[in-house]
Amino acid sequence: MLRKIHRFPDRDVTLLPGSEYADAQDAGAAYVLSLDPERLLAPYRQESGVSGEAKPYPNWESMGMGGHIGGHYLSALAGYWGITEGLEFLERAERMTRGLLECQTAGKNGYVGGIPQSRELFAELANGDIRAQSFDLNGSWVPLYNLHKLFAGLIDCWTAFAPQNSEQGDADLEMRRTPVMPDVVSRAQAVSERAKAIVLNLAHWWCELFDRVSDEAFQRMLTCEFGGMNESFAQLYELTGKQRYLEEAKRFTDAVFFDPLADGKDELTGFHANTQIPKVLGYERIAEIEDDSRYSNAVATFWNSVTGRRSVSIGAHSVAEHFHAVDDFGEMMSSRQGVETCNSYNMSKLAERLFMQTGESRYLDFYERVLENHLVSTIGVHEKGFVYFTPMRPQHYRVYSSAQECFWCCVGSGLENHARYGRLIYAYEDRQNDDAQYGENELSVNLFMDSQLLWRSQGMTVVQRYAPRQGQCNEGMLSFTSEYAGEHLITVHIRRPWWCQKTEYAFEGCEGAVTMGTESHAEHDGYQVAKHTGPVRYDTVRLQWQGKGAARVIVRHCVAVSFEPLPDGSAWASVLRGPKVMAFRGDDMDLDGLVSDSSRAGHIASGPMRPMSGLPVISGSGEEVVAPQSRSDGTVDVRAVQRDLLAGAMKNRVLRLVPFSSIEASRYSVYLPWAKNGDVQSVMQNLQEIDAAESSEELLICDEVRCGEQQSEVDHQYQGEHDEQGHQGQIRYRKALSSGHFSYMLRDWERRGDSIRVRWMAGSGSVADADSERVGNEYKLFINDNLMRRTERVKENGVTVDRYAIERGNVGRGEEMASRIRIEAVDAATPLFISVAVMKSEA
Secondary structure (H helix, E strand, O other): OOOEEEEOOHHHEEEOOOOHHHHHHHHHHHHHHHOOHHHHHHHHHHHHOOOOOOOOOOHHHHOOOOOHHHHHHHHHHHHHHHHHOOHHHHHHHHHHHHHHHHHHHHHOOOOOOOOOOHHHHHHHHHOOOOOEOOOEEOOEEOHHHHHHHHHHHHHHHHHHOOHHHOOOOHHHHOOOOOOOOHHHHHHHHHHHHHHHHHHHHHHHHHHHHHOOOOHHHHHHHOOOOOOOHHHHHHHHHHHHOOHHHHHHHHHOOOHHHHHHHHOOOOOOOOOEHHHHHHHHHHHHHHHHHHOOHHHHHHHHHHHHHHHHHOEOOOOOEOEOOEOOOOOOOHHHHHOOOOEEHHHHHHHHHHHHHHHHHHOOHHHHHHHHHHHHHOHHHHEOOOOOOEEOEEOOOOOEOOOEOOOOOOOOHHHHHHHHHOOOOOOOOEEEEEOOOOOOOOOOOEEEEOOOOOEEEEEHHHOEEEEEEEEEOOOOEEEEEEEEEEOOOOEEEEEEEEEOOOOEEEEEEEEEOOEEEEEEOOOEEEEEOOEEEEEOOOOOOEEEEEEEEEOOOEEEEEEEEEEOEEEEEOOOOOOEEEEEEOOEEEEEEOOOOOOOOOEOOOOOOOOOOOOOOOOHHHOOEEEOOHHHOEEOOOOOOOOEEEEEEEEOOOOOOEEEEEEEEEEHHHOOOOOEEOEEEEEOOOOHHHHHHHHHHHHHHHHHHHHHEEEEEEOOOHHHHHHOOOEEEEEEEEEEOOEEEEEEEEEEEEEEEEEOOOOOOOEEEEEEEOOOOOOOOOOOOOOOOOEEEEEOOEEOOOOEEEEEOOEEEEEEEOOOOOOOOOOOOEEEEEEEEEOEOOOEEEEEEEEOOOO
């Protein structure tokens, strides 16, 4: 039987100072407050013709995605208002909503947005002139994705600043941290009403405009990333009851992506990952509203694939933003472009919604994993920035955004992420078909974080403290303090986490008993011991005491140290201590671009990659690998062997692993080579082969664009006409159609490049014969409009490689040290291009 779970209001849950979650929350708030609303409004004012003195921010905000951060910013203000009710967030929300309303009023038709040349764009789309690729719609960079951010931000402000989330009754005053004054409540209500008016006018504009577009043309438009437009319209239906919005939500069902999922087929390999997750969030809402099995099947297929087959130990997934094959995580372990923050942000939202709808522990298990290992680590508490990519490549590092220079998608999700830690720490359950009184006298403790809950229905304050203790023990205390005298009888359902071998309970100031949910129950040193052997995932604790004093429950977890291989079973392992993924901290040398500038590719950790063969290798598993220790810092010691680089011999050593989420501005290894059966020599041989393959090519690349890969093409200023992108399995490509062309800007900062390398596959009508001078559909290659002559053609593992000799340093021109390289079709469509690179002869 499904259980419907309810969250407590955000304002009633507080993170206590001193924890990594409170530190991350505070750092996120400071970042939000460092941004200037006037500069965020500038793209909207430019498009609406409203005058303003502030200039737009640089980077993505001035590179074709103007206004996308403004939408995220609204959501962040709503989130931080919800947990703090701080005036600084209200004041910024007032400025943003007033500015947006001014722009919408000036536009006169309900539209408002920062998308460059948006009026011309939407006129073309409304007339059925639709030229869509995965990130390009009629020459505009993902405009519907951009628009969705504004929809989402306005809906968040509408609901978060609404009177029911700000007003208070007399009974609340005693329990409130800082009472909200009536004038502040009325100001918050005004923000809510403005946001509501803006988003409903925007939704009306959209529906009126696109009602005239045929379903076939609308489906073509969905080829281009559109964020979670379906989710926003589903939310508008929930808020207004207007059927028109639900129909519009369903109209955003992208058949190419949706139909296989609804049929139970995992065909995700090759897709741009975060394009898809917001769609699934929309499917989940539609499934809930309509009880539609095809939508719920699509959600289940997607969830099972991503969490069960495609995710690494920190709960994250994708390489260079794309889903790779489930049976090959090689690229995951070698790429500097690892898992993406936006993906985990959206997957955490999906996990939360599925848990609240079903009460199933698997959703909460994943939520805990991705929140406590990936998301909390994506803000630099000391570096003061957000992370885009988290490489799984051993001994690489991450890059942090600069608040006034970097406006990536992961900055946008980063603004929102760190106001969300308290959402599922506590909950209560609907046991009477939605007729249950709020909170009743039963409380669920889902996550173990230093926090405080105002349990208003019981007139109680709940305080939780939790920390590692010696060896493999964690200990926490739950304290219940009542505002009222008399007898108290409450029930607390304390989650039995998957990572815990047994739980011990002790009670102070009350009578307490573990009465349900344990297969084995005993007494030991004053503790009631619940051994974990069955499927029940909560221990039920009943407490009884008198008066206003505090009742305390001491919770002691015996945590497991576990080894998790990659999902493909390859010879890599991640070590976990309880829920926390452990990592081997490296040095802080050569962290090139640690704090990013506004350059297109500044979010990528471009510093040197360390050789694999120098890594320590874990040999064996379980108790034979974990070295005993008595520290109370949550670290783990494991035994490993490592090659002595001077002597060449293998030596034993003990590695101290620390929680990955604690590592900042340093190289790290989440995964280490693993000789599970003791065959260290074989593992080392494989690492040496990886090094040899990388050194022969990687070190010779000056710059490379991966054709058909969204962010790589955006970073290299893709332009094209009469061309298309696609993928065969996990290989992405771009081809020019007859009379078509496409081009990129490639750089050569050192001016050492002396050739262009082009890699391609045979496509429809092509003949993959590397010995032929004319291979099926030929192409022309230009550098800055100069036609180049091919000097070499070879075939490597089914891929044809063409080389064009150039004058040394010829590509590195101008301030950007770059040249535009263009590929044109000759008579018919070109082959399928995989990559174009500027190469040098010597490392």
